[in-house]
Amino acid sequence: MGNQLLKLENLSIWYNTYRGYAEVVDRINMRVTHGEKVGLVGESGCGKTTTMKTILRVLDPDSAYIPEGGRILFKGQDVLSMDKGQLQRLRRKGVSMISQSPMSALNPVLTIGTQLLDIIKYSGCYENAGKKEMVEIAKEAITSVMLSDPERIMNSYPHQLSGGMRQRICIASSLVTPKDLLIADEPCTALDVTIQDQIHRMLNELVEEKGCSLIMITHSLGVARELVDRIYIMYGGTIVENCYTKDLFENPSHPYTKGLMDCVPRLYGGGLSAGIYGYIPDYVQPPKGCRFCPRCAEAMDICREQKPPLYEIEDGHYVACFRRYAGKHSDTKGGGAGHEQ
Amino acid sequence: MNNEILKLKNLKQYFPVGKGLNVRAVDGVSFKISQGEVMGLVGESGSGKSTIAYTVMGMYQQTNGEIIFKGQTITKEQKGRSKQFYRNAQIVFQDPSSSLNPYQDVKQILSLPLKVHKIVPRNEIEDKILEMLEMVELPPDFMYKSPNSIGGGERQLVAIARALCSNPKFIILDEPTSSLDVSIQAKILNMLMKLHAENRLTYMFITHDMGVMRNVSTKIAIMYLGKICEIAPTRTFYEEPRHPYTQMLLSAIPVISKEEEAMKPKRIRSRGEIPSPVNVPSGCSFHTRCPFKKEICIRVDPEMKEIVPEHFVRCHLFND
Numbered sequence: 148m149g150n151q152l153l154k155l156e157n158l159s160i161w162y163n164t165y166r167g168y169a170e171v172v173d174r175i176n177m178r179v180t181h182g183e184k185v186g187l188v189g190e191s192g193c194g195k196t197t198t199m200k201t202i203l204r205v206l207d208p209d210s211a212y213i214p215e216g217g218r219i220l221f222k223g224q225d226v227l228s229m230d231k232g233q234l235q236r237l238r239r240k241g242v243s244m245i246s247q248s249p250m251s252a253l254n255p256v257l258t259i260g261t262q263l264l265d266i267i268k269y270s271g272c273y274e275n276a277g278k279k280e281m282v283e284i285a286k287e288a289i290t291s292v293m294l295s296d297p298e299r300i301m302n303s304y305p306h307q308l309s310g311g312m313r314q315r316i317c318i319a320s321s322l323v324t325p326k327d328l329l330i331a332d333e334p335c336t337a338l339d340v341t342i343q344d345q346i347h348r349m350l351n352e353l354v355e356e357k358g359c360s361l362i363m364i365t366h367s368l369g370v371a372r373e374l375v376d377r378i379y380i381m382y383g384g385t386i387v388e389n390c391y392t393k394d395l396f397e398n399p400s401h402p403y404t405k406g407l408m409d410c411v412p413r414l415y416g417g418g419l420s421a422g423i424y425g426y427i428p429d430y431v432q433p434p435k436g437c438r439f440c441p442r443c444a445e446a447m448d449i450c451r452e453q454k455p456p457l458y459e460i461e462d463g464h465y466v467a468c469f470r471r472y473a474g475k476h477s478d479t480k481g482g483g484a485g486h487e488q
Numbered sequence: 489m490n491n492e493i494l495k496l497k498n499l500k501q502y503f504p505v506g507k508g509l510n511v512r513a514v515d516g517v518s519f520k521i522s523q524g525e526v527m528g529l530v531g532e533s534g535s536g537k538s539t540i541a542y543t544v545m546g547m548y549q550q551t552n553g554e555i556i557f558k559g560q561t562i563t564k565e566q567k568g569r570s571k572q573f574y575r576n577a578q579i580v581f582q583d584p585s586s587s588l589n590p591y592q593d594v595k596q597i598l599s600l601p602l603k604v605h606k607i608v609p610r611n612e613i614e615d616k617i618l619e620m621l622e623m624v625e626l627p628p629d630f631m632y633k634s635p636n637s638i639g640g641g642e643r644q645l646v647a648i649a650r651a652l653c654s655n656p657k658f659i660i661l662d663e664p665t666s667s668l669d670v671s672i673q674a675k676i677l678n679m680l681m682k683l684h685a686e687n688r689l690t691y692m693f694i695t696h697d698m699g700v701m702r703n704v705s706t707k708i709a710i711m712y713l714g715k716i717c718e719i720a721p722t723r724t725f726y727e728e729p730r731h732p733y734t735q736m737l738l739s740a741i742p743v744i745s746k747e748e749e750a751m752k753p754k755r756i757r758s759r760g761e762i763p764s765p766v767n768v769p770s771g772c773s774f775h776t777r778c779p780f781k782k783e784i785c786i787r788v789d790p791e792m793k794e795i796v797p798e799h800f801v802r803c804h805l806f807n808d
Contacts, residue, residue, distance in 0.1 A: 190669040311761050339532035339696065341758035344740035348757075366669065369742030396744060410674040412699035414726060414741065414748040419681065419703050422674035426639055 151220075152327055152360050153179040153202070158217035160197055162430075163210050169430035171197050173384040173438070174217075176457070179328065184354065184361040186371035186392070189381035190407075192427055195364045196247075198381075199330050202226065203242055204234055222327070239270050243321035244330040248337055249313035253305040260285065260301030263320055270324040288323040292316070293349055311342040318346070322353055329354060332364045347374055368411060372396060380404050383428045383438035389457065390464035400466045403439045437469070445470050491523040492559070493658050493690045494544065494577075499553035501536070501543050511765045513539040515714035516553070518792075521658075521707075526684065526691040528701040528722070530737075531711030532762055537694045538582075539714075541660045544692075545569070545579050558657070575605050578651035582663040584643035588635040594621075594646055595631045601653035620649045624679060641672035645679065652683065660692045665700065677704060698741055702726055710734050713765055713773040716792070720799040729753060730801045732778045772804065780805055 160172040172194040179185050187195050200206050202219055204226060219226040221241060229237065246252040254262060263285040267273055273281065282301075289297035292315040305313055314334055321329060331350065335343035351374060354361045363375050371378050371392065378395050380388040380403065388401040399405045409420040425442035428434055434441055440450040449469050457465040458472045466472075501514040514536045521527045529537045543550050544557075546569040555562040557577060562569070581587040588597055598617045602608060608616045618628055624645040635643050644664060651659055661680065665673040681704060684691060695701055701708055702722060709719045710731065718731040729735050735753040743749055760777035763769055769776050775785040785804050792802045 190671060309761055339762070340698075340740045341532065341736055342761060343742075344758045347742075367742060368744045372744055373742050407670065408744060410670040411744055412674075412677070412697070412703045413745070414699055414702055414738075414743060414751050416702050416723075416726075419677050420674050421678060423671040 150181045151178055152181050152183075152222060153177070153362075154218075154220040155198070155202075156218040156220065158198070158201070158219060159214045160194070160201055160206075160217075161212045161214060162197075163212060164431065166431045168212065170433055171384050171430050172201075173433070174454075175381075175384075175386045177379060177386065177389075179360050179362060181327075182358055182360055183377065184351075184363065184375040186363045186365060186375035186378040187381060188365055188368060188371050188378055190366055190427070193381045194384040195381055196332055199244065199332060199362065199364060202330070203238060203244060204229070236271075240272065240324065241326065242328045242330060243326050244332060245314075245317050245321050245334045247333045249310065249317045250305065252317050253313060255305055258302055258304055259289075259308070259316055263288065263301070263316075263323060266320050266323055272324040284323065288319040289316070291322070291353065292319045293345075294319075310338055311346065314338060314346060315349070318350060318353070322357060322359075325357070326359050328360045328362065330362045330364070333366065335370070336366075343370075350374070368396075368408060380407070383433065384430065385438050385454075385467065386457065387439065387467045388465065390461075394461065394464050398461075398464070400460060400464070400471050401439075401468050402443045402445050402470070437467070493521050493523055493525075493557070494692070495520040495554075495556040496540070496544075497554040497556065499540065499543065499555065500551045501539050501548055502551040505766060509766050512714050512768055513765060514543065515768070517711075517714070517716055518553075519709055519716065519719060521690060521692060523657075523690055524688065525707055526693055526705045528705035528708040529692060529694045529711060530696060530698060530701055530708060532696065532737075534713075534762055534765060535711040536714040536765075537711055538662055541579060541662050541692065541694060545577065545660065546573070571605065575654045576656050577658045577660070578654065578656040579660040579662060580644075580647050580651050580664050583667050584640065584647045585635065587647055588643060588650075590634060590636050593632050593634050597635070597646060598650055598653060601650060605654045607654060616653075620653060623652065623683070624649045639672075640668055641676060644668065644676055648676075648679065648683070652687070655687075656689070658690045658692070660694070662694045663696070664693075666695065666697065673700075680704070698738060699743075710737070713762065713768055715773060715802065716800075717774065717802045718800065724796070724799055726751065728799075730795065730799070730806065731774075731803050732756060732780050732805070733774050736777070772802075 155175060155177040157174050157176060158172060159174050161168040161170050189195050213227060221237060264281055267281045267284055285301060286297040289300055294300055294312060294315055335346055363371065365371055375392055377391050379386050382403045388404045399408050406423040410422055412419060423442055428438050436452050437450045437455050440446040447469060455467045455469045457467045459465050460471050497518050499514055499517045502510040502512050505511055517540060531537045542548050544555055550564045552564060557573065595617055598620055599613050602613050602616055617631060621628060621630055626642060626645055665676050668676065683689060693705055705722050707721050708725045709716050712733050718734050729738055736756045736758050739752045739756050740758045756779060763776055771787050772785045772790050775781045782804060790802050790804045790807060792800050793806055794800050795806050
């Protein structure tokens with residue numbers, strides 16, 4: 148794959164806590180190609196946001212420790228060994244992130260106009276532009292997120308806008324300068340479904356129009372299904388399944404993915420599922436083998452001992468589960484008794 | 489009718505915001521809930537769902553209209569509610585971490601309603617608490633845990649147990665699962681439905697999740713800007729949504745299967761935002777976002793109309 152934009156290799160992230168290191172992200176691999184829309188789906192506390200923040204290197208190095216062996220490659224450059232100047236360039240021109248709550252992402256004491264113009268001015272993308280041109284660019288950005296009356300919005304403060312409008316402004320400000328990668332961290336969890344629907348449609352159009360890649364972090368399988376091409380399912384700091392969106396919904400393979408799907412109440416009724424037994428693992432003392440195994444109904448002996456690697460069970464469909472591997476290859480050794488299906 | 493638990497008649501709840509202006513949080517809502525029903529109240533944020541709940545529970549004094557609970561009318565002059573009322577009607581809040589006192593342990597939390605309503609003699613309180621914990625399937629050692637030391641789902645179970653202590657007939661569930669993950673949400677919903685069946689309860693279930701609603705409720709009311717725009721039994725509601733807002737809401741839901749995709753009304757794409765409840769649009773309050781807007785919609789507020797038995801819609805499209 149030649150046109151790889153972002154690659155995470157064997158990346159772990161540990162948080163320093165008073166009980167010891169919490170292994171919040173455990174040896175994950177991810178890749179995003181140019182122009183691809185990728186979803187990172189998981190429940191709260193599974194390490195989605197931590198991973199994304201690490202790509203931008205915005206976590207406090209005193210509390211977040213990245214063990215040896217992990218690498219983040221952005222356009223072939225190692226993000227983890229970047230110096231200050233390189234990092235600044237990465238954040239200015241490479242990657243931008245839309246946060247979950249638009250209110251805390253915008254400065255409450257500056258007008259929208261000031262904030263947008265700052266971004267345009269200091270991004271380094273429009274060095275020769277005069278003030279007037281910059282204002283034009285800002286207005287264009289506001290119109291591009293389907294807000295009318297850019298003049299008025301430039302002069303208003305964040306609290307004068309509704310939640311949906313604020314999130315649109317955040318999207319506008321992250322796309323006002325050309326970027327290669329946009330990370331959207333649950334941009335619509337705080338918003339209503341009808342607004343969410345509009346913002347997702349708009350985000351989709353913008354990303355396609357500007358030709359940048361998108362990583363969509365979400366806890367909703369439905370949102371991922373509508374928006375992205377490929378999905379990573381994350382559980383307890385590990386990637387448990389990775390495949391194209393269509394394959395995931397036709398053939399969910401990891402027990403966690405299946406459980407998660409059963410939990411979503413359906414519009415056609417059919418009753419409620421029982422949920423997934425148990426709770427997410429303790430990160431300071433995580434399970435030794437597969438992190439899902441204490442909650443897994445299909446766990447075998449090997450699951451408790453070893454971390455399952457990602458197996459390619461079908462073309463482009465990877466699952467980190469010994470059970471799936473055992474189902475595919477009847478010659479596996481070390482599995483529990485009678486697991487062949 | 490005898491089996492009516494709660495009936496609202498033209499309930500209004502306004503909040504003054506100065507300069508003679510009012511936020512019309514609830515603006516003339518009427519409906520009834522019968523024994524054993526699970527009525528779903530669905531709407532976007534700011535539509536007044538929670539305000540109805542709080543007004544019924546007596547946390548706000550209604551501006552106008554009547555609340556009839558088990559045949560007894562609560563008028564706007566009446567301040568507070570009787571102890572008897574709270575014995576029969578309880579509420580579970582959205583966020584269990586703020587509705588449970590972090591300085592008390594579960595035993596203290598659960599013993600308060602038992603003492604207030606004198607459900608059991610004092611020396612049997614501990615046994616009763618164990619029974620309550622068993623009812624929501626929490627282990628007995630939770631009695632001495634503080635709400636901070638247990639998970640979000642378990643906290644909500646404690647809140648549910650507290651609501652059940654006085655053996656109520658009617659419980660208002662104000663978005664009981666929206667702060668939880670889906671795998672835990674499923675567990676809580678199952679528990680709620682189990683308790684509903686075992687204790688012959690009646691629920692008013694507030695949520696914004698249409699998928700949850702489909703699976704738990706018997707009747708659904710859709711709210712928009714303080715008014716109800718559609719009420720129907722759950723099944724017909726999902727098969728034939730009538731009001732343009734309902735259709736917009738349904739078509740905006742991200743779903744995970746083709747079967748569900750086929751159920752969504754295709755014709756409507758969501759647009760616009762919910763207007764401020766201080767300046768409610770004239771006529772039908774939805775006309776600013778409605779794709780089927782007619783001239784009359786801007787001028788006249790439509791009446792609630794029963795278009796097929798039990799299916800009420802408030803829209804000019806159905807007034808010929």
